[in-house]
Amino acid sequence: IICSGVESCQYFKLYADSINHLTVQCTIDKACYDADIYADIAVVELSCDYAGNTASTAGACYKMSLVARHSPHADIFCTDVNCYDAIFYLSSASSINMVAEGQSA
Numbered sequence: 816i817i818c819s820g821v822e823s824c825q826y827f828k829l830y831a832d833s834i835n836h837l838t839v840q841c842t843i844d845k846a847c848y849d850a851d852i853y854a855d856i857a858v859v860e861l862s863c864d865y866a867g868n869t870a871s872t873a874g875a876c877y878k879m880s881l882v883a884r885h886s887p888h889a890d891i892f893c894t895d896v897n898c899y900d901a902i903f904y905l906s907s908a909s910s911i912n913m914v915a916e917g918q919s920a
């Protein structure tokens with residue numbers, strides 16, 4: 816899933832509890848604003864990367880929730896304020912690789 820327009824996946828709801836692999840890219844301000852993604856057993860790759868953040872932007876994954884409680888692996892990449900107020904439920908994930916880079920990451 817690629818969300819590359821402002822608010823392009825705003826309020827997006829995805830219930831994919833039986834898929835094995837999920838890649839989500841949110842590449843501009845508020846691209847995945849308040850999105851809810853349920854992929855409980857999937858290997859998850861989430862990228863929240865928007866380089867044009869300023870004091871007035873909310874971030875690419877602002878208020879997103881990701882539920883992947885039984886994921887075998889999750890890769891989460893957040894830059895600057897792009898994961899501001901996001902919630903990731905990975906309580907039983909086998910391994911998690913989270914990279915946060917930049918200001919307020």
